[in-house]
Amino acid sequence: MKKLGILNELIKYSNGNVVSFHVPGHKNGKIFEKYNIDINNIGRLDITEIPGSDNLHAPDGMIKDAQEKAKRFYGSDYTFFLINGTTCGIISMIMAVTNPGDKIIVQRDCHKSVISGMILADVAPIYVKPEICSKFLLSMAITPQSIEKALEKHPDAKAVIITYPSYYGICSDIEKIAQVVHRHNKILIVDEAHGAHLKLSNRLPISALDAGADIVVQSTHKTLPSFTQSSMMHVRDGKIDIDKLKFMLSLNQSSSPSYLLIASLDIAMSIIEEEGKFLIEKLIDNICDFKRQISGIQELSVISQEIFGKYGVKDIDETKLTINFRTLGIKGTQVEEILRTKYAIQLETADIYNILAITSIGNDKNDFLRFSRAIKGIYDDRKTPHRTMENPEFSFAIPDMEFLPREAIYREKTSIPFIKSNGKISGEYIIPYPPGIPLICPGEIINEEIIKYVELLKNLGIRIIGLRDESLNTINVIQ
Ligand SMILES: Cc1ncc(COP(=O)(O)O)c(C=O)c1O
Structure with missing residues (x-):
């Protein structure tokens, strides 16, 4: 059949020998194959x-x-x-x-x-x-x-x-x-x-x-x-x-x-009941080895136990690897692209400063070896001199709410230039990634600090979601 568009794309991806550091946790079905779980038909x-x-x-x-x-x-x-x-x-x-x-x-x-x-x-x-x-x-x-x-x-x-x-x-x-x-x-x-x-x-x-x-x-x-x-x-x-x-x-x-x-x-329950403890210990050991392998690159930092006790953090789930490239001066989104296109490693997500690899008991030692070699390769190939990327300051204060989320959804809205929205009630979300905290939710009042901050984020190329007009030249406000 020629017209099996989506299925053909899925098959193409599955044949690509891509290392999965993204969800779902079965990692391209690798763990089902390992335990001969017959889900082929x-x-x-x-x-x-x-x-x-x-x-x-x-x-x-x-x-x-x-x-x-x-x-x-x-x-x-x-x-x-x-x-x-x-x-x-x-x-x-x-x-x-x-x-x-x-x-x-x-x-x-x-x-x-x-x-x-x-x-x-x-x-x-x-x-x-x-x-x-x-x-x-x-x-x-x-x-x-x-x-x-x-x-x-x-x-x-x-x-x-x-x-x-x-x-x-x-x-x-x-x-x-x-x-x-x-x-x-x-x-x-x-x-x-x-x-x-x-x-x-x-x-x-x-x-x-x-x-x-x-x-x-x-x-x-x-x-x-x-x-x-x-x-x-x-x-x-x-x-x-x-x-x-x-x-x-x-x-x-x-x-x-x-x-x-x-x-x-x-x-999933059968696998974890029978093999889960063994597999998770192996996974954690592989993660420790991976961290050791990239520890020579001083400019990289991995969210790890050193932040215990800071920012209210009690613990870290270290099966999620968040690696910060800010000091290296390479955007996380660029690293993601290189890993995907040059090394056949697919991450969960990336943003301006960080990459996130979600690992699971479906990953094996070889996945981590490929990952650490790729990171070292990216470091060795870097062309730009080191420079730290700077963050704009922002209070993340929660704006005043005029309408509850449900009421805001059903209210009439009109589109106006974003820079003229000070004091208006937003009809939309503005959520920059990172850090993924809404600057504004529907029903809340837009203020001057938010407008200035969003203009800075746009110049930095930080992704902003939740908006009808992704360029954020205009915004829907409640009449
Ligand atoms: C923190 C959090 N909660 C809930 C969800 C929704 O989960 P699901 O995709 O299983 O519906 C997600 C999905 O990404 C999430 O990140």
Whole structure:
């Protein structure tokens, strides 16, 4: 067949011998091949609810058994398999723990699914600012003190939502945060999209559930060997209305769940139950070797244990390798391109200063050897003299909110020149990467500091997302 456009592209990529340092965690299926897991004939395996195949929305057979296995592993009281990603889990959690009009405390650099959940649930966000590291220009941790302050100021808030670990592996002091939240008799919701593997080793940060979270969602597909879009939710007994949660899950998930996704969650559980501890120790050793191999390049820095105790950071998930090229004077985005085109290494992401490699138990020693050789090659080939790239200063102060996110979405909007938007209510997001913290959300008032900062970022070539007009010459404001 000639017209199988997407499939042909997928096959082409899969034949390219590319090292995967990006999600999903099965790393181009390498780990399935290693354990002879026969998923080659996907057409035959793609069934629907038929006698004997159970039902994700009311499981009492093989899906129930698989969920029970996961529940035992993670030590939860309830575990739900999700086939619409962590996104549907986060939206469902927010809708389950709140009623329209409620308040929730949320870190400003949350994933967009948290904002979507607040829009759908019609709740008011109380934002808490994360600490920021200016060298990496990345947001770091949320401190227990900032959560405590927000709870004291808003005793009527229903819950607190944090991201743990961050995309870059940064871990806040979740145990202390859980104590603070519970002292105020609130619910701790954790977006653990990037932490499904933490339970595998005590050389990794504590898992959110073990640290005291009441309800957690993990993108199993990101860091463990399951298919993209397959996730899990874990719940502790006590504070969560399970019937309401189940209803919200059925509202936000497909009524035709993919058995390939469901089966892949069970495959991931089988692999980690039988081999997980051995594989994760090998992975951590390979990461240590990799760091040693590039340690001779003084100009590079890897986010690592030296930042413990700074910026509120309690721990680091070192399976995520964030390497900063700022002192070398090469943009992270250039490094990403060279790694991809010259060395067949695909990273998870890159920005002006950093590259991010997401590793997993699907990576082997050879992947790390290729990576360290490539980094040394890029260093040896560099043509430009060293120069440090400078950051513009910015307070990251949270702007005043005129309308809640849901109301802002439905209001009439008009497009005006961005430089003339001071004092207007934004109808859009402005989110620069890095650090991924919204400068403005819909319903918030644009100020002069934001306008000046965005002009500087544009000149530096920093990526800004969330806007209809990507050049940011114009912005939609609420009339
Ligand atoms: C912090 C965080 N939370 C939630 C999500 C959503 O996860 P999923 O892609 O499984 O829907 C992501 C996805 O990138 C994420 O980075």
